[in-house]
Amino acid sequence: xxxxxxxxxxxxxxxxxxxxxxxxxxxxxxxxxxxxxxxxxxxxxxxxxxxxxxxxxxxxxxxxxxxxxxxxxxxxxxxxxxxxxxxxxxxxxxxxxxxxxxxxxxxxxxxxxxxxxxxxxxxxxxxxxxxxxxxxxxxxxxxxxxx
Ligand code: DQA
Numbered sequence: 001x002x003x004x005x006x007x008x009x010x011x012x013x014x015x016x017x018x019x020x021x022x023x024x025x026x027x028x029x030x031x032x033x034x035x036x037x038x039x040x041x042x043x044x045x046x047x048x049x050x051x052x053x054x055x056x057x058x059x060x061x062x063x064x065x066x067x068x069x070x071x072x073x074x075x076x077x078x079x080x081x082x083x084x085x086x087x088x089x090x091x092x093x094x095x096x097x098x099x100x101x102x103x104x105x106x107x108x109x110x111x112x113x114x115x116x117x118x119x120x121x122x123x124x125x126x127x128x129x130x131x132x133x134x135x136x137x138x139x140x141x142x143x144x145x146x147x
Contacts, residue, residue, distance in 0.1 A: 003038055003139055004068045004094075005031065005132070006056055007049035008076030014101075021102040025129040033129075034072075034136050041140050053084055060088040069146075070139040071096035072132060079104075079114045086115040095142060097135040100125035 007027060010017060015026035031047040038045035050056050056078070063071070071094050078085050079100070089096055096119075103126030104111040117123050121142065124131040 001043045001143055002066065002068045002070075003043050003045045003136070003143070004059070004063065004071045005034055005045060005047040006059065006071060006073040006075075007047065008056065008074055008078045009051040011074060011076050012049050012051070021107075023101060023128045030129050030132055034132055037133065037136055038140070043140060043143070045136075053078060053082060057084055057088045060085070060092055060094075063092045063094045068094050069143045070094065072099060072135045072139060073097070073116070074099045074101070074132075075114075075116060079116060080110055082115055086119065089116070090119055095121050097121050097138060098123045099131045099135050101128050101131065102126060 011027055014022055014030070015024055027049055034047065035045050048059055060071070071089070073089075073096055075082065075085055075098070079098070098114065098116045098120040105125070114123070122138065124135055127134065
């Protein structure tokens with residue numbers, strides 16, 4: 001049973017980047033907590049951050065071979081731009097939750113459109129790093145009930 005967590009561009013800067021929007025936790029802090037929780041539930045969790053669209057697209061394609069059951073993705077700025085990432089997720093048909101640390105609806109208008117939300121099982125935004133943990137809790141349940 002496998003969960004994949006994907007983090008889009010600039011999320012490697014978490015902890016130092018605009019903490020008023022994104023909080024103080026680093027990406028390593030977030031990934032560690034998720035790993036811990038997934039392992040406790042008997043799941044294997046892999047996390048990948050990339051600033052490059054093609055790396056994320058190719059990692060999503062890999063799900064066709066590696067048996068990934070569920071994806072948690074914060075596409076970051078690609079949320080608002082990437083038809084390619086959207087098509088990759090639609091292509092592999094792995095269920096996913098879209099997560100944003102900040103409440104994108106309370107920010108600039110260009111952040112209010114997502115190329116992902118209509119395909120997602122659900123969307124979590126504005127809850128900071130806790131949003132990933134809530135997404136994982138749901139993913140574990142989702143996979144368990146599908147099996
Ligand atoms: C973000 C919101 C996006 O609009 C932004 O480009 C990000 C992070 C978030 O987690 O709040 O990089 O996805």
